[in-house]
Amino acid sequence: MELTLTISELSEKTGLSIDTIRYYEKIGILPSPHRKSNGRREYTSGDLERFIFITHLKRTQMPLKEIDRYIQFYMDQDYEGCYQVLHKHKEDIEMQMAEMSMALEKMNYKLDNFKSLVADQNGKRS
């Protein structure tokens, strides 16, 4: 008794809309899942895990094309390819994080400024 999920259950668990899930399948990011006799999609826990990993990649700004490349390598058992794609993305993430901490610093400075400006304006008003 293997546990399977309907598309709406997968949607709930991943936070991706049903349309998005079907869209990913359409553009080939994931192989078509097994279908029940009535034609409905049936997702395994393995499928769920793959979708969850994809959402991690997506939330770190990996383009769908790159995600697709990764999945294709994986399906071809080209683990060297998988490694390359992931490694590049890792570097991208590290660069993004560096930019974000720089931005954070500048924003903290600006936020302080605005705080004083607001205080000044309130002072004048009263």
Place this chain on the structure above:
Amino acid sequence: MELTLTISELSEKTGLSIDTIRYYEKIGILPSPHRKSNGRREYTSGDLERFIFITHLKRTQMPLKEIDRYIQFYMDQDYEGCYQVLHKHKEDIEMQMAEMSMALEKMNYKLDNFKSLVADQNGKRS
């Protein structure tokens, strides 16, 4: 003798394309710069600073609409509004950074896996 920049100089200094700069002006993200007598745009060092700050916001995934909101507040001298927009974006960045470090962890794990898999495949081959 105030130093000014042409649009191509601004483009070089910010990394934004000339078309992008004009596009930002068109959608109102920045007020139109001063024009020379012949109609060409002339940017001041203040304009340059504003553009650079915008590129920081953009590289941390702030949507143009939000950047626009921020600039509008700034021009209305609504510093409370500026504060709110920036503060929200700051929280977004912090969330993104948290997601990125999570993703990094998972990726490091996967990268290790792929490394062993590649080693195994090479071992078999030889």
Place this chain on the structure above:
DNA sequence: GGTTGACATGGAGTATACTCCAGGCGATAA
């Protein structure tokens, strides 16, 4: 005086990533 080059404009086109819709089907509930 002609050509080149940097700039100008308005508008069309592109890439990415969805999101929505019309029309249809099969199982369950009233």
Place this chain on the structure above:
DNA sequence: TTATCGCCTGGAGTATACTCCATGTCAACC
């Protein structure tokens, strides 16, 4: 039995952010 529900498909539509193009002007250089 009929209505509803969840799912199906193909295709159109939308949002965001550019990017490109045709056409035109103006100043400078040869």
